[in-house]
Structure formats: structure tokens, C-alpha cells
Amino acid sequence: MIYFQLFWSFFKIGLFTFGGGYAMLPMLQKELVCRGWTTDDELMDYYAIGQVTPGIIAINVSTFVGYKIKGIVGALCTMVGIVMPSIIIISLLATGLTYVWDNSVVQHAFKGIRLVIPALLLPIIIKMLKKSLVDLGAVCILILAFIANFCFGLSPILIVLGAGCLGVLFSRFKRKKV
Amino acid sequence: MIYLILFWEFFKVGLFAVGGGLATIPFLYNLSEKFNWFSVSELTNMIAVSESTPGPLGVNMATYAGIQTHGFLGGVTATFGLVLPSLFVIIVISRFLNKFKENQIIKSIFYGLRPAVAVMICIFLVALLSVVLKETQGIYHIIISIILFLCYLGLVFRFKWHPIFFIILGAFMGILLE
Structure with a gap:
């Protein structure tokens, strides 16, 4: 039963995620954190790891959650769940339903959805910032990551690796002082 | 045999494309040159369709590419190839994390990662809003x-x-x- 729940949750997430890994965060939070399957902190860690490991972030995060809850079979359930809507929809499109997509009504609907996603993300970001900014060192990492990504367009992979190193460095420094 | 090649090629994409779905584009471009599965202009179409359909971009791209070349079964094969590396990699990492959860270095790495992830999601939000306003x-x-x-x-x-x-x-x- 839990396997079907896992599959169904991720099927819904796959179906209502428009625009890749980060856009599925509000759905993940609602489906997983509210059920007590993971915590906000764990979700953030999964994203960080998903960013630097091979594979697509959305798939990596799904696999993480599935494996954590129900081992390898759980991971398979979440994976099949998140991939299934894509396979169904893209198959329909490829077999001649493209005219539906060129339809202006559908395009307007997508435009409308793009305005909703940022509004859904904002409360989650605020919560994440509150939780992650535990001291001055964390604030420093945040500012550096912002400059690296926004001003220099550095790849997220390098930013995650750099932030991890800085985390170790700052923690060492803190412990020496104490 | 052709399915095996399809599977293997997308398995490699899943293994080496680190990051979001967009990271798969250079690999797909490479595939279009290596095989006659799809042309560069078809690849552009694929990106457009994948971006405005639900589901992770990388998965949509793999499904679309697979269907273009070998129909529905091709789509399933390509998608399966793409997500399989994630399963292996994430299971190994999950095992490792469970073992070393209380390790001080792992803890300080995550202390550094969390603010960086929050910032990257923040920048994604801003980018999304500016796309909407430009449209x-x-x-x-x-x-x-x-x-x-x-x-x-x-x-x-x-x-x-x-x-x-x-x-x-x-x-x-x-x-x-x-």
C-alpha cells in the first residue's frame, strides 16, 4: 500500500511540475513533508546532492526520497511515478496531438502557470533561509553563492562543491575559537 | 539490438549529465551528430515541447528522442536508460549518508550546502519572474x-x-x- 502511495504521490508531482527540478519543490513539500515522509532540511540536502551527482535533479531527489522511505523498491516506485506522466504526455504529443500544443488556449494556460510557480516558491525559500542561516558563516556562504551564481554565472555544480568546502572550513574555525 | 543502443546511449547521458535537464542538451546534440535519430532542428523542437509540458525536462527530452527514433518502446527504453544511473548513484550515496550521518565533517558540509541551495532556488525564482514579464x-x-x-x-x-x-x-x- 505504501508503495502505491509513493508511486501516486510522485505521479502527481511529475504531472504538475512545469519547468524542471526546482519548480517541483512546492509539490514535494506538500506531498512529502506534510505526510512526515521527510523534513525540510532533508529535502534541501537531497537537492544539494542531486545537483552534484550524475543524472537529472528531479530524478535524483525522487530516488532519494523513495529509498529513504522504503529501500530499493521504494526508490523504483518513486522513479516510475515521476517518469510516467512524461512518457504518457510525450507519447500522445509525438503520435500526432501536436496541434493541441500549438493551440493558443494551451499556451495561455502555460503562461498563467508560470506566474503561479514563483508565488508557490517564495514561502518555501523564506523558510529555508530562516533554517539555514544559523550564524555569520552561513550568511557569508549565502552571499558568496549569490555573487558566484548571479554575477559570474558560475555552474551550480561548482557552487555546491565550493559551499561544502566552505562549510567544513568555517566549522573548523568555529570549533578552534570555542 | 537497436533498443540496446538506444538504452546504452541514454544511459551514458544520465551518467555524465550532471545537473538539471538543460545539462542533457549538449549530449543530445552530440547524439544527433553521431546517429541519424533526430536532426538539430528537431532537437530545438524537442526543447520547446519539453519546456512547456509537465515533468522534468531531461525525461521529456529522452522520451521524445526515443519516440522520434523507435516509437513508444523506443521512448520507454531511452527514458529507462536515462534514469537508471540515478538509481545506482543515489542508493550508494544514501547508504553512505545513513552510515555517516553523525559524522562531524558530513554535518559541516551540509551546514555549508543549505544556504547555497536556498540562494540558487531564489535566483531560479527571479529568472522565472523575469521570463514572465518579458513575455x-x-x-x-x-x-x-x-x-x-x-x-x-x-x-x-x-x-x-x-x-x-x-x-x-x-x-x-x-x-x-x-
């Missing part, structure tokens, strides 16, 4: 979009409705306003 033409439409966005924000903060509800609402408003 919107005329001062009248821009003002309506901003008001609508503020309304969504108010609703999201005030009520803990399911994100699916907001996404459907957004699609509906998008159609209504055009």
Missing part, C-alpha cells in the same frame, strides 16, 4: 500580471492549499485574461 506585452498586461502575482502570494501565505490547486487556478487565469 507579457503592453503596460496594461504587465500591471495585471503584477497584481495577479501579488494576489497569488497573498493566497499562498494565507491558506495552505495544495499546490495543484494553485497551478490549476493559474492555468485558468491565464486563459481567462487573454
Whole structure:
């Protein structure tokens, strides 16, 4: 039963995620954190790891959650769940339903959805910032990551690796002082 | 045999494309040159279709490419190849993390990662908003979009409705306003 729940949750997430890994965060939070399957902190860690490991972030995060809850079979359930809507929809499109997509009504609907996603993300970001900014060192990492990504367009992979190193460095420094 | 090649090629993409779905594009470009599965202009179409359909971009691309070359089974094969490396890699990492959860170095790495992930999601949000504003033409439409966005924000903060509800609402408003 839990396997079907896992599959169904991720099927819904796959179906209502428009625009890749980060856009599925509000759905993940609602489906997983509210059920007590993971915590906000764990979700953030999964994203960080998903960013630097091979594979697509959305798939990596799904696999993480599935494996954590129900081992390898759980991971398979979440994976099949998140991939299934894509396979169904893209198959329909490829077999001649493209005219539906060129339809202006559908395009307007997508435009409308793009305005909703940022509004859904904002409360989650605020919560994440509150939780992650535990001291001055964390604030420093945040500012550096912002400059690296926004001003220099550095790849997220390098930013995650750099932030991890800085985390170790700052923690060492803190412990020496104490 | 052809399915095996399809599987193997997308397995490699999944193994070496680190990051989001967009990271798969250079690999797909490479595939289009190596095999005659799809042309570069078809690849451009694929990106457009994948971006405006639900589901992770990378998965949509693999499914679309597979279907273009060998029909529905091709789509399933390519997708399966793409996500399989994630399963292996994430299971290994999960095992490792469970073992060393209380390790001080692992803890300090995550202490550094969390602010960086929060910032990257923040930048994604800003990028998404600027895309929406660029698409919107005329001062009248821009003002309506901003008001609508503020309304969504108010609703999201005030009520803990399911994100699916907001996404459907957004699609509906998008159609209504055009």
C-alpha cells in the first residue's frame, strides 16, 4: 500500500511540475513533508546532492526520497511515478496531438502557470533561509553563492562543491575559537 | 539490438549529465551528430515541447528522442536508460549518508550546502519572474500580471492549499485574461 502511495504521490508531482527540478519543490513539500515522509532540511540536502551527482535533479531527489522511505523498491516506485506522466504526455504529443500544443488556449494556460510557480516558491525559500542561516558563516556562504551564481554565472555544480568546502572550513574555525 | 543502443546511449547521458535537464542538451546534440535519430532542428523542437509540458525536462527530452527514433518502446527504453544511473548513484550515496550521518565533517558540509541551495532556488525564482514579464506585452498586461502575482502570494501565505490547486487556478487565469 505504501508503495502505491509513493508511486501516486510522485505521479502527481511529475504531472504538475512545469519547468524542471526546482519548480517541483512546492509539490514535494506538500506531498512529502506534510505526510512526515521527510523534513525540510532533508529535502534541501537531497537537492544539494542531486545537483552534484550524475543524472537529472528531479530524478535524483525522487530516488532519494523513495529509498529513504522504503529501500530499493521504494526508490523504483518513486522513479516510475515521476517518469510516467512524461512518457504518457510525450507519447500522445509525438503520435500526432501536436496541434493541441500549438493551440493558443494551451499556451495561455502555460503562461498563467508560470506566474503561479514563483508565488508557490517564495514561502518555501523564506523558510529555508530562516533554517539555514544559523550564524555569520552561513550568511557569508549565502552571499558568496549569490555573487558566484548571479554575477559570474558560475555552474551550480561548482557552487555546491565550493559551499561544502566552505562549510567544513568555517566549522573548523568555529570549533578552534570555542 | 537497436533498443540496446538506444538504452546504452541514454544511459551514458544520465551518467555524465550532471545537473538539471538543460545539462542533457549538449549530449543530445552530440547524439544527433553521431546517429541519424533526430536532426538539430528537431532537437530545438524537442526543447520547446519539453519546456512547456509537465515533468522534468531531461525525461521529456529522452522520451521524445526515443519516440522520434523507435516509437513508444523506443521512448520507454531511452527514458529507462536515462534514469537508471540515478538509481545506482543515489542508493550508494544514501547508504553512505545513513552510515555517516553523525559524522562531524558530513554535518559541516551540509551546514555549508543549505544556504547555497536556498540562494540558487531564489535566483531560479527571479529568472522565472523575469521570463514572465518579458513575455507579457503592453503596460496594461504587465500591471495585471503584477497584481495577479501579488494576489497569488497573498493566497499562498494565507491558506495552505495544495499546490495543484494553485497551478490549476493559474492555468485558468491565464486563459481567462487573454
